[in-house]
Structures are given as C-alpha cells and as structure tokens.
Amino acid sequence: MFILQHTGGAPLVAGTNTAADSIIKLAGGINVVSDYEGYKPLSPEAAVNLAPEILLLTTQGVEQAGGEESLLLVPGVALTPAAKEQHIIAMDALLLLGFGPRTAEAALELNRRSNDL
Amino acid sequence: MITVDNLSYSAARQQILENINVTFEAGKISAILGPNGAGKSTLLKCLTGSLVPDNGFVLLDGQRLETYSLSELSVKRAVLSQSNPISFPFLAKEIVLMGRNPYALAKTHAVDEEIVHETLDLMDAWHLRDRSFPTLSGGEQQRVQFARVLSQIWDQKSAYLFLDEPTSALDLKHQYQVMELIRDQCTKKNLTVIIVMHDLNIAYQSTDISCFIKNGRIRIEGDSQNVICADTLAEVYDLPSSFAARHINFTH
Amino acid sequence: MNFLLKPVLVPLFFMQLKIPVLLLLGILLLTTGMIAASIGAVSIPLTGIIGVNLTDQQEAVLTSIRLPRILLAVIVGGSLAVSGAAMQGLFRNPLADPGLIGIATSAALAVALVLVLAGPMAGFFGLYGLSLAAFLGALLACFIIFRFARLTGSFSVTYMLLTGIAINALSAAGVGFLTFLSDDQQLRTLTFWTMGSLGGALWVSVLVATTIVVPTGLLLVRNARELNILLLGENEARYLGVDEERLKRTIIICTALSVGAAISVSGIIGFVGLVVPHLVRLIFGPDHRLLIPASALLGAILLLVADTIARTIVAPAEMPVGILTSLIGGPFFLWLLVRQFSGRTGL
Numbered sequence: 001m002f003i004l005q006h007t008g009g010a011p012l013v014a015g016t017n018t019a020a021d022s023i024i025k026l027a028g029g030i031n032v033v034s035d036y037e038g039y040k041p042l043s044p045e046a047a048v049n050l051a052p053e054i055l056l057l058t059t060q061g062v063e064q065a066g067g068e069e070s071l072l073l074v075p076g077v078a079l080t081p082a083a084k085e086q087h088i089i090a091m092d093a094l095l096l097l098g099f100g101p102r103t104a105e106a107a108l109e110l111n112r113r114s115n116d117l
Numbered sequence: 118m119i120t121v122d123n124l125s126y127s128a129a130r131q132q133i134l135e136n137i138n139v140t141f142e143a144g145k146i147s148a149i150l151g152p153n154g155a156g157k158s159t160l161l162k163c164l165t166g167s168l169v170p171d172n173g174f175v176l177l178d179g180q181r182l183e184t185y186s187l188s189e190l191s192v193k194r195a196v197l198s199q200s201n202p203i204s205f206p207f208l209a210k211e212i213v214l215m216g217r218n219p220y221a222l223a224k225t226h227a228v229d230e231e232i233v234h235e236t237l238d239l240m241d242a243w244h245l246r247d248r249s250f251p252t253l254s255g256g257e258q259q260r261v262q263f264a265r266v267l268s269q270i271w272d273q274k275s276a277y278l279f280l281d282e283p284t285s286a287l288d289l290k291h292q293y294q295v296m297e298l299i300r301d302q303c304t305k306k307n308l309t310v311i312i313v314m315h316d317l318n319i320a321y322q323s324t325d326i327s328c329f330i331k332n333g334r335i336r337i338e339g340d341s342q343n344v345i346c347a348d349t350l351a352e353v354y355d356l357p358s359s360f361a362a363r364h365i366n367f368t369h
Numbered sequence: 370m371n372f373l374l375k376p377v378l379v380p381l382f383f384m385q386l387k388i389p390v391l392l393l394l395g396i397l398l399l400t401t402g403m404i405a406a407s408i409g410a411v412s413i414p415l416t417g418i419i420g421v422n423l424t425d426q427q428e429a430v431l432t433s434i435r436l437p438r439i440l441l442a443v444i445v446g447g448s449l450a451v452s453g454a455a456m457q458g459l460f461r462n463p464l465a466d467p468g469l470i471g472i473a474t475s476a477a478l479a480v481a482l483v484l485v486l487a488g489p490m491a492g493f494f495g496l497y498g499l500s501l502a503a504f505l506g507a508l509l510a511c512f513i514i515f516r517f518a519r520l521t522g523s524f525s526v527t528y529m530l531l532t533g534i535a536i537n538a539l540s541a542a543g544v545g546f547l548t549f550l551s552d553d554q555q556l557r558t559l560t561f562w563t564m565g566s567l568g569g570a571l572w573v574s575v576l577v578a579t580t581i582v583v584p585t586g587l588l589l590v591r592n593a594r595e596l597n598i599l600l601l602g603e604n605e606a607r608y609l610g611v612d613e614e615r616l617k618r619t620i621i622i623c624t625a626l627s628v629g630a631a632i633s634v635s636g637i638i639g640f641v642g643l644v645v646p647h648l649v650r651l652i653f654g655p656d657h658r659l660l661i662p663a664s665a666l667l668g669a670i671l672l673l674v675a676d677t678i679a680r681t682i683v684a685p686a687e688m689p690v691g692i693l694t695s696l697i698g699g700p701f702f703l704w705l706l707v708r709q710f711s712g713r714t715g716l
Contacts, residue, residue, distance in 0.1 A: 009561060009562065009565075009566030009567075009568040009569050009635075009636060009689070010566055010568025010569065010687050011568075012557065012558075012561070015686070033685065035684075035685050035686075036683070036685070036686045039557070040683075040686035040687075041561060041566060041568055041686060041687050041689065042685060042686060042687070043409075043410055043568065043680045043681075043684055043685055043686065043687040044434045044438075044568055045409045045410035045411050045430055045434055045435065045680070046410040046684055046685030046686075046687075047685075048410070048411060048426065048429070048430055048434070049410045049411060049685070050685065060554070061554075064554070064558075066498070073571065074569070075433065075434050075437070075438070075568065075569060075570055075571060076434055078433065079426075079429050079430065079433065079434070162604075165608065167604050167607060167608075187607060187610050187611070187612055188610040190608075190610070191608065191609055191610030192610075194608075195608065196604075196605070196608045198602065198604060198605060201601065201602040201605065203461075203600055203601065204461055204462060204463055204600070205458075205461075205463065205600055205650065205655035206650070206654065206655055207597075207600070207654075207655050207656070208654075211597075211656065212601070215597060215598050215601060215609065216609070218594070218595075218598050218609045218610060218611070219609060219610045221594065265601075269608075269609065
C-alpha cells in the first residue's frame with residue numbers, strides 16, 4: 001500500500017493507474033488498493049480490512065506526516081499488519097514516482113528492501 | 118422628574134445640541150417638537166443614556182444619569198424607539214414578554230404572562246399575540262412594541278417613559294387610543310412621559326408641555342395650549358405667518 | 370460572574386416545548402450513533418456495540434477508529450451548528466455563519482502558510498501542526514475583527530460584519546497566492562483540507578475538541594435569553610438591562626474558540642452552521658433558549674449521518690464530508706431564500 005501523504009484527514013492512498021501502483025507491480029509486489037483509480041483518501045477502516053504488509057511512502061511524505069512514529073498513530077494505519085511490524089519503506093519521491101531511466105533501479109531497490117523486511 | 122443641566126452634544130465636529138436646560142416633571146406628558154434635524158432624537162438619546170453628552174448632565178430623580186447601572190435603569194425607564202426591523206419570526210407575545218427581561222431574576226412567570234396579556238389588550242393587539250412579528254403591518258408592529266415598552270415599567274411607580282414618534286404608523290383611531298392610554302398611565306402611575314413627535318395636532322390636544330427645538334437649542338417651552346400658536350410655528354419652522362395661521366386654525 | 374447565576378425566564382408556553390424537543394433529539398442522536406457505529410468497512414452487529422461477542426479486529430476498529438470518529442462528528446457538528454445559531458443571533462441576520470466573517474478562511478490561510486512555507490515538521494508539530502495553525506488562524510480572525518470594532522468606538526455589529534468580510538477576501542487572496550506557490554503534494558493536501566474530513570479522528574482530537582466545544586457551548590446557552598433581547602436592537606437591549614457589549618464579546622469569543630476547535634480537527638465543513646439553525650427555527654421557533662441546544666443536537670445528528678455516508682458510499686475510498694454537507698446544504702439554502710422572498714414566513 002502506498003501512502004502519498006497524511007496531514008490531518010484520511011490518508012491519501014494510491015489506487016490503480018498511478019505511478020506508485022506501477023512501481024509496486026514492477027518490484028513484484030501487489031498493491032492492496034485495487035478498487036479505485038488515482039490518489040484518494042482511504043477510509044481508515046478499509047485500511048484495516050486491506051491489511052497491507054508493507055507501507056510504502058516517499059521520504060518527503062514521511063517528513064510531512066511528522067516522522068514514522070506519527071505515521072504509525074494515523075487512524076486505521078495503526079491497525080495494519082505493516083504498522084504492527086513497523087514495515088515501512090520510504091524512498092525519494094523523484095526516484096520512486098518519476099518514471100525515467102532510474103525506474104528500473106527504483107524497482108530493484110524496492111524489491112530488495114521489501115525482501116529484507 | 119428629569120433635569121437637564123447645560124447639556125451639549127456634538128458628533129463628527131458638528132454641534133448637535135447646545136446648552137440645553139430643561140426640566141420634565143412627573144405626572145406630565147411633555148412633547149419635544151421641532152423641524153427635521155433639530156436634534157430632537159439626539160436629545161432623547163441623551164435623556165435615555167444611550168448617548169453621553171460632551172458637556173452638562175442629566176439628573177434622574179436628582180441623581181446623575183451615568184451613576185445608574187443598566188439594570189437599575191431598566192426598571193426605572195422604558196424607551197420606544199422608531200421601528201427596528203426584527204429578522205426572526207418571534208411571536209408578538211414573545212416580543213412583549215421580552216419587556217419583562219429586567220425581572221427575569223424574580224421568577225414571576227405568572228405575573229409576567231398576566232402583564233403581557235394586559236398590555237397587549239390595552240394596545241388593541243391581543244388578537245395578534247400568536248402572529249409572527251415580522252409579518253405584522255407597520256402599525257401593528259408599533260402597537261406590539263408599545264405593549265413591550267409598557268410591560269417593562271408596568272408595576273413601577275414614578276417611572277420614565279420615553280417615546281420616539283409613538284403614533285407615526287397608527288391610524289386615527291389607534292392614535293387616539295394610544296394617547297388616551299398614555300394619559301391614563303401617566304396620571305395613575307405618576308409617570309414622566311417624554312414624547313418626540315411631529316404631529317402638532319396631537320401635541321396640542323394630548324400633551325401638557327411642549328418644548329420646541331431648533332438648531333440644537335430650545336427655542337420655546339411652555340404649556341402646550343399656550344405655546345402651540347401661529348407665532349411659534351412661524352419662528353420654529355420658518356413658515357410664512359399666513360400659512361402658520363391657517364395651520365393653527367385647523368389644529369385648534 | 371452574575372450571568373452564570375441568572376435563571377432563565379421561562380414562560381409557560383415555552384416550557385411545554387423545550388424538554389420534550391431536546392429529549393426527542395437526544396434519543397434520535399443516540400439511535401443515529403448506534404447505527405453509525407455498526408456501519409462501515411468492518412461490519413459490526415448492533416449487539417456488538419455494547420461489547421458482546423466481538424472479534425479482536427472488530428473491537429480494535431470500533432474502539433480506535435469508529436468510536437472516536439463518531440464522537441468527533443457529534444462534537445464538530447454540534448459546534449458548527451451552535452456557533453451558526455449564535456452568530457445569526459448576534460448579527461441579527463439569518464444568513465450569517467462562522468464562514469461569513471472570515472473565521473474559516475483565515476484558518477485555511479494559516480494552514481496554507483504552514484503547509485507551503487514552513488515545510489515538513491517532525492514529531493508533535495508534524496501530527497498536530499495543521500490543527501494548531503487552523504485554530505490560531507480562526508482566533509486571529511476573531512481578534513482582528515475585535516480590534517477594528519473597537520476602533521470605531523463601540524462594538525458595532527455592522528463594522529464587525531464588514532471587517533469580517535474584508536478578512537474573508539484577504540485570506541482568500543492569501544490562500545490563492547499560496548496555492549500558486551505550492552507544489553503538487555501541498556496543493557492536494559490543501560484542497561482536501563478545505564473540503565473537510567473526520568478521517569483523522571483520534572481520541573486525542575476528540576478530547577481536545579470536547580474540552581473547548583462543550584464549555585463554550587454551555588456559555589452560549591447561558592446567554593440565550595439575552596441573545597433573544599438583542600434581536601430587538603442594540604439600544605433596545607441596553608434599555609432592557611442587557612450589557613450588550615459584554616454579550617457580544619462573549620458570543621464572539623465563544624464562537625471563535627468553538628469553531629476554531631472544530632475546524633482544526635476536521636478542516637472546513639460548510640453549511641452545517643448555516644442550515645441547521647434555520648431548520649430548527651422553522652420547526653421550533655426562534656427562541657435561542659431552545660434554538661441553541663436543539664441546533665447542537667441536530668447539527669450533531671446531521672454531520673454524523675453525512676460522515677457515515679462519506680466513509681461508506683465510495684468505499685474503500687472516502688468522500689470529503691464537506692462536499693456532502695454542501696451538496697445537501699446548498700439546495701436547501703436556495704429553497705430557504707425562495708421561501709424568504711415569497712415572504713410567507715418572514716424568516
């Protein structure tokens with residue numbers, strides 16, 4: 001599950017047809033959010049139901065949310081398996097989402113880091 | 118009794134009232150008359166305490182007006198202003214009941230309801246009690262507001278009643294009724310009644326004292342029957358004396 | 370303070386109405402709350418709400434997500450409706466609401482400032498920075514309105530209204546400029562913030578909002594009788610022994626605190642403050658002693674319903690609740706205007 005950002009309300013989470021969705025697939029992962037397109041606020045309860053094993057963020061997103069500790073307090077997110085295990089991957093926004101020559105590198109890094117968890 | 122001592126008031130660098138000295142006695146109805154912009158309403162506001170004079174002072178029962186607290190004044194004097202739109206659908210009886218606000222502490226609901234009934238009845242407005250105030254006609258609104266003002270000092274003796282054009286929206290019958298009512302209350306309860314008005318006819322017939330103001334000064338003051346005459350009108354309203362004489366003939 | 374001790378003048382015809390109406394609305398709110406608690410992505414049977422036979426997951430969802438969110442909806446809805454009712458009374462204008470005098474917009478400006486200029490913050494400020502900014506923005510708007518009203522010598526309601534409108538325009542311009550400066554991510558956050566959401570409900574936010582909203586709401590109820598009198602006019606209120614300056618000050622401060630708290634936990638949620646008091650007035654009349662508490666309950670009910678729809682209708686995503694309230698409120702408001710023009714009720 002990729003969280004674009006969280007600042008107050010429900011977290012903005014990537015659905016299908018997003019750069020984040022594509023990079024997750026490239027890295028061999030599954031984006032748990034498949035019911036909607038684009039970035040939308042995800043209902044906290046749905047986040048619990050979807051039970052993601054890994055939370056993917058941009059480093060900028062983590063900063064904006066006030067660090068990983070704050071992120072783990074977000075309603076719904078807090079109850080996911082990923083949060084319980086503290087499986088959070090933060091990568092540079094440009095590297096992760098800016099499709100270009102470094103995309104393969106990003107996918108490989110994402111794959112490696114998710115296997116390391 | 119209300120005494121005005123050397124009162125002056127100015128706003129926006131313009132002198133509106135200048136050296137006003139006058140006494141209004143209890144048990145009498147006094148009219149404040151004069152041309153538009155003479156300062157009548159300003160004088161009334163100084164008397165009620167909603168404007169503070171630059172110079173001079175107002176004595177209420179021999180005590181400086183500004184030394185009274187809001188709640189002390191609220192049981193001593195009632196004021197009927199010119200029409201004030203009310204934008205919420207309060208019922209007429211609820212508006213009148215607001216006149217009893219100064220007695221909210223006393224918890225005399227039954228008495229208050231009784232007074233609301235009585236004052237509305239006297240103003241020939243009891244049938245309007247369950248109507249929404251904003252839907253009433255101008256004259257009906259004025260009568261309901263008058264009932265509210267009456268209810269405020271209903272059980273007070275020697276109180277003060279200030280009225281700003283109380284009959285402006287009323288038809289002849291209600292003008293007559295209201296002036297009769299004012300006279301009746303004034304005598305019964307020894308009220309000091311001060312009315313700002315334009316209608317010389319009513320002033321002549323229903324008031325004791327008339328006080329003519331022009332350009333912020335008192336020009337002529339005395340028994341209404343004496344001072345409302347052609348000479349006064351000619352002087353105060355800058356009328357040709359022939360017109361003033363004709364008007365006075367009609368009035369008398 | 371003496372106004373805390375003043376008993377309310379209760380005429381007989383009024384007393385007959387007040388208790389049953391509030392009881393009825395209270396029961397309605399409770400029922401709505403129960404139903405809302407059972408609806409959601411994780412379904413929980415009605416019996417489960419009182420703690421019977423819950424799986425661990427159901428219990429976790431109920432206690433850490435759904436309950437705080439329901440309570441927050443109740444608090445925020447109540448706060449907005451009460452503030453709207455009080456503002457309409459204060460300005461003697463049935464079309465007033467906290468948004469009108471720039472409180473909401475200046476909160477948005479503060480949020481935009483923090484978001485765009487201050488950049489990311491760590492820890493406490495990362496989590497609560499925007500809430501704090503919104504709260505301070507709302508209070509600042511109120512403070513400016515106050516200073517300007519003072520400059521004119523008296524607390525003239527007209528000046529307060531005009532100052533508020535100027536603040537509204539200025540803040541909107543500021544938000545516009547910051548939107549221009551912002552990057553993609555900031556813009557998205559700001560946009561969603563101005564559409565309102567209760568999705569961030571934590572027990573902490575419930576607690577903070579409650580400690581501000583409840584006392585200010587009670588204070589407003591305490592002033593309800595005098596608020597009635599104020600409708601006669603400012604001078605008339607004084608003639609009737611009401612210290613109208615103190616009253617206006619109390620109302621402005623209470624509503625600013627209350628709305629500030631509500632906005633800070635939920636973003637901007639429109640139309641609740643405008644429409645709910647109208648609805649109550651249409652049904653139960655304009656007396657503030659009933660209007661304010663009844664608005665609180667009805668506002669709570671409406672926002673709770675709207676938020677329950679918001680979090681379920683496009684599941685697993687959720688709709689910003691501000692969109693829903695405006696969607697319901699907008700047409701209703703137009704209907705009210707038509708009614709007012711046709712002059713039957715005199716509103």
